[in-house]
Amino acid sequence: MNTHKSEKLFEEAKKFIPGGVNSPVRAFKSVGGTPRFIARGNGSKIYDVDGNEYIDYIGSWGPHLFGHNPGFITSALLKAFENGTSFGAPTEIEVEMAKLISELVPSVEMVRMVNSGTEATMSAIRAARGFTEKEKIIKFEGCYHGHGDFFLIKAGSGALTFGVPTSPGVTKKNAADTLVADFNDINSVKKIIEENKGEIAAIIIEAIAGNMGTVSASDSFIKQLRILCDEEKIVLIFDEVMTGFRVAKGGAQEVLGVTPDISTFGKIIGGGLPVGAYGGKKEIMQIVSPSGPVYQAGTLSGNPLAMNAGFAALSYIKNNPEIYLELEEKSSYLENGMREAMKYAGKNFWINRAGSMMTLFFTSEEVNSYEAAVKSDTSLYGKFFHEMLNRGVYLPPAQYEAFFVSTAHTKEDLDKTINAAKESFLEL
Numbered sequence: 001m002n003t004h005k006s007e008k009l010f011e012e013a014k015k016f017i018p019g020g021v022n023s024p025v026r027a028f029k030s031v032g033g034t035p036r037f038i039a040r041g042n043g044s045k046i047y048d049v050d051g052n053e054y055i056d057y058i059g060s061w062g063p064h065l066f067g068h069n070p071g072f073i074t075s076a077l078l079k080a081f082e083n084g085t086s087f088g089a090p091t092e093i094e095v096e097m098a099k100l101i102s103e104l105v106p107s108v109e110m111v112r113m114v115n116s117g118t119e120a121t122m123s124a125i126r127a128a129r130g131f132t133e134k135e136k137i138i139k140f141e142g143c144y145h146g147h148g149d150f151f152l153i154k155a156g157s158g159a160l161t162f163g164v165p166t167s168p169g170v171t172k173k174n175a176a177d178t179l180v181a182d183f184n185d186i187n188s189v190k191k192i193i194e195e196n197k198g199e200i201a202a203i204i205i206e207a208i209a210g211n212m213g214t215v216s217a218s219d220s221f222i223k224q225l226r227i228l229c230d231e232e233k234i235v236l237i238f239d240e241v242m243t244g245f246r247v248a249k250g251g252a253q254e255v256l257g258v259t260p261d262i263s264t265f266g267k268i269i270g271g272g273l274p275v276g277a278y279g280g281k282k283e284i285m286q287i288v289s290p291s292g293p294v295y296q297a298g299t300l301s302g303n304p305l306a307m308n309a310g311f312a313a314l315s316y317i318k319n320n321p322e323i324y325l326e327l328e329e330k331s332s333y334l335e336n337g338m339r340e341a342m343k344y345a346g347k348n349f350w351i352n353r354a355g356s357m358m359t360l361f362f363t364s365e366e367v368n369s370y371e372a373a374v375k376s377d378t379s380l381y382g383k384f385f386h387e388m389l390n391r392g393v394y395l396p397p398a399q400y401e402a403f404f405v406s407t408a409h410t411k412e413d414l415d416k417t418i419n420a421a422k423e424s425f426l427e428l
């Protein structure tokens with residue numbers, strides 16, 4: 001496969017951009033090789049600068065539920081564009097967007113738009129601290145909530161991939177207020193709460209985690225977590241930046257049947273443009289400026305371009321809820337095909353799937369916790385990744401990520417992927 005132009009661009013990029021990329025996980029560091037510089041995307045495909053075509057399972061790390069450049073989003077964007085890009089003043093589309101999010105996710109009585117998932121989670125924590133007048137938070141090892149200082153403690157995603165789950169630059173004082181529990185282990189949460197009685201403002205969780213790879217909270221764990229938060233007057237925050245509108249129309253909270261106090265969103269709600277949001281109980285959200293004293297602001301928050309793209313995406317979901325049946329059918333077909341491919345090649349790796357997000361862990365043991373996830377053989381993953389890439393299938397360049405099926409993926413794409421996996425497993 002010719003990657004000459006990508007190689008040249010990567011050398012150039014590294015002179016001016018840290019690691020040559022604007023987000024670490026894109027650099028192929030944990031799998032090695034040259035990251036592909038992408039020229040364009042269309043439907044389920046992306047094309048690199050050397051003209052190579054790939055079936056895309058990253059989908060920009062989650063936003064592209066409908067694949068690249070779906071017509072209904074592109075046309076909404078172009079129409080919005082003619083009226084101007086941003087005014088720094090309220091617009092009607094922001095009201096429509098807030099109402100639609102609230103309609104699709106009933107626990108969200110009030111919502112504030114921001115520009116990234118990180119902004120959403122940071123702001124949700126600040127609101128919870130302001131509302132409870134308590135300072136400490138609990139997160140879970142392996143969960144990733146963006147790059148806010150107090151989240152980069154035993155974090156997942158790229159932080160885990162690069163072996164710096166606790167990042168330099170995060171002060172000890174900042175880290176001291178972030179307590180870390182074990183995912184799916186309710187006793188680890190109870191222990192922390194007992195040791196910090198009356199001091200915990202919020203617990204934030206990816207209820208269906210995607211950033212240690214895909215690992216879902218167990219039914220009993222997440223239900224006990226809800227009870228604990230009620231008993232201890234702790235704000236329960238579901239980070240649905242990845243799972244929101246991905247695993248179901250109502251997100252992880254619909255799948256698990258547990259209602260958080262605040263939810264955070266990103267990715268899909270931007271229709272491919274930069275957006276984040278946090279929202280939940282009115283009594284909590286009212287505390288956010290200017291209705292309350294908790295300050296949070298953003299120049300481009302709720303900008304008309306991102307709002308029109310996001311509104312088109314969420315309206316499509318509202319008017320076509322059957323897409324989740326289609327996504328389930330395609331994703332289970334792919335999962336079963338991958339299992340068949342492994343059997344054919346005499347391999348026995350673990351797959352976790354939640355709707356149209358899934359992860360192939362290079363371990364034979366069940367993965368229902370962070371400890372189990374990190375037993376994966378990341379170098380074997382790297383070999384598999386390149387075998388698939390060379391066969392035109394673009395998976396995440398890191399073991400501790402989820403990959404995504406979109407409505408744009410065709411049966412032909414899935415069959416090609418399964419065949420590529422069969423051949424790739426035989427090379428391991």
Ligand code: KE4
Binds near residue numbers: 118206210401
């Ligand atoms: P952003 O700030 O990257 O928009 O969102 C941060 C974030 C928050 N919460 C969850 C559950 C997330 O998955 C993310 C971001 N996800 C990663 C992929 N694992 C983004 C990809 C990247 O870092 O380049």
